[in-house]
Amino acid sequence: MTTPSHVVMVGTRFETKSEVGAVLNAYRDAGLFERWPVDYVESHREGSKLVRYLKAFDGLCVFLGMACRHSRAVLHVHSAADASFWRKALFMAIALAARWPVVFHLHGTGFATFYDAHCSPLGRALVRFFLDRAACIVVVNERWCAWMNRVSRNTNVVAIAPPVAVPPPAPARDAFLVADLCDARHEGSAALQAAVRNLRGRWPQLRVERAQGLGPRARADLFARASIAVLPDHAEGLPLRLLEAMAAGAPVVARAVGGVVDVIDPGFNGLLLEPDEPHAIERALARILEHPALAREMGRAARATIASRFSPDSALARLDRIYDRLGVPRERGVEVPGLPLPLLPLPPTAARRLQENRA
Numbered sequence: 106m107t108t109p110s111h112v113v114m115v116g117t118r119f120e121t122k123s124e125v126g127a128v129l130n131a132y133r134d135a136g137l138f139e140r141w142p143v144d145y146v147e148s149h150r151e152g153s154k155l156v157r158y159l160k161a162f163d164g165l166c167v168f169l170g171m172a173c174r175h176s177r178a179v180l181h182v183h184s185a186a187d188a189s190f191w192r193k194a195l196f197m198a199i200a201l202a203a204r205w206p207v208v209f210h211l212h213g214t215g216f217a218t219f220y221d222a223h224c225s226p227l228g229r230a231l232v233r234f235f236l237d238r239a240a241c242i243v244v245v246n247e248r249w250c251a252w253m254n255r256v257s258r259n260t261n262v263v264a265i266a267p268p269v270a271v272p273p274p275a276p277a278r279d280a281f282l283v284a285d286l287c288d289a290r291h292e293g294s295a296a297l298q299a300a301v302r303n304l305r306g307r308w309p310q311l312r313v314e315r316a317q318g319l320g321p322r323a324r325a326d327l328f329a330r331a332s333i334a335v336l337p338d339h340a341e342g343l344p345l346r347l348l349e350a351m352a353a354g355a356p357v358v359a360r361a362v363g364g365v366v367d368v369i370d371p372g373f374n375g376l377l378l379e380p381d382e383p384h385a386i387e388r389a390l391a392r393i394l395e396h397p398a399l400a401r402e403m404g405r406a407a408r409a410t411i412a413s414r415f416s417p418d419s420a421l422a423r424l425d426r427i428y429d430r431l432g433v434p435r436e437r438g439v440e441v442p443g444l445p446l447p448l449l450p451l452p453p454t455a456a457r458r459l460q461e462n463r464a
Contacts, residue, residue, distance in 0.1 A: 334357045
C-alpha cells in the first residue's frame with residue numbers, strides 16, 4: 106500500500122503583506138510544520154512583474170524536482186483570485202499528472218468576481234476542471250461552501266475559518282484614529298475619507314490611516330492604536346484584516362455584505378452598514394465617537410468573538426483531519442488532538458485516484 110510521504114505546500118513568501126501570507130504565518134506560528142512533514146515552496150513574492158515572474162518560475166522548477174523525486178505526496182496550494190489562481194493551476198496540473206491528491210485552499214475575497222466577470226468561458230471551464238479534481242477544497246466559511254457547490258461538482262468542500270491570534274490588550278488607544286481596512290482603489294475608501302472630513306467640525310483631530318499594504322507588525326500596531334476600524338467596501342468574502350482589527354480590540358464598522366454579517370453582531374461587537382445607505386459611515390463613526398464606553402465594550406466583545414471562533418489551534422485541528430484522511434504520516438512524537446469535523450466523501454475522481462495509489 107502506497108501512502109503520501111509528505112505534504113508539498115505552495116504559497117506566497119512568508120514576508121509578503123498579503124492575506125495569504127498572514128494566514129500562512131498564523132499556521133506556522135501555531136506549529137503546523139512541527140506537526141506534519143511539510144516542504145514549503147514559494148510561488149510568489151512582492152516586487153515588480155519581473156520579480157514575481159522569476160519567483161513563480163523558480164518555484165515551479167523546485168516543485169518539478171520534488172515531483173520527480175517523490176512518487177507520492179499531497180499538494181496543498183494556497184490561492185487567491187486572478188493571477189494567484191493561474192499560478193497555482195500550473196502546480197495543480199503537475200500534481201494531477203503525477204497522481205498526487207490536491208488540497209485547494211482559497212483565501213481572500215474576489216474569487217466569485219474573478220470567475221464570473223474576469224474569466225472567459227474557457228477560463229471558467231479550466232477553473233472548474235481543477236476544482237472538480239481536488240481531493241479537498243478549503244474555504245473560509247459556509248457561504249463559500251455554498252458557492253463552490255454551485256460552481257463545482259466536487260462534494261468535499263470544507264470551511265476552515267482563517268486562523269487569527271489574539272494579541273495582548275492595547276494599553277491605550279488614540280481616540281481620534283480611524284483604521285481604513287479598505288483597498289485604496291475602492292470607492293469605499295473615498296467614502297470614508299469624506300465622512301471623516303464632515304466630522305472634523307466636531308472632532309478636529311480625527312484622521313485616517315490605511316491598513317492595506319502594511320506589513321504584519323505595522324498592521325498590528327495600527328489596530329492596537331486605532332479607536333475605530335472601518336471596512337467600507339463591498340467585499341464578498343471575509344477579509345482577514347477585519348478579523349485582525351477585531352482581535353486587537355478595535356470596534357469595527359463594516360458593510361453588511363458577504364461573510365461579514367456572519368461575524369459582526371450589530372451593537373455587540375461592531376456596527377453594520379447597509380450597502381447603499383448614504384451617510385451611513387458618518388453616522389456610525391459619530392455614534393462610536395459620542396459613546397466611548399460603547400466603543401470599549403464592542404472592542405472587548407470583538408476580541409472575545411475572535412478568540413472563540415478563529416483560534417489558530419482550532420483551524421489547525423481541522424486541517425489535521427484533512428491530512429489524516431489523505432493518509433499523510435504525522436511527525437514522530439507529535440500527538441495531534443482530534444476535533445469533530447464533518448467531512449464529506451471524496452469526489453469520485455479523487456477517491457478513485459487515492460485507491461489506485463494505495464493499491
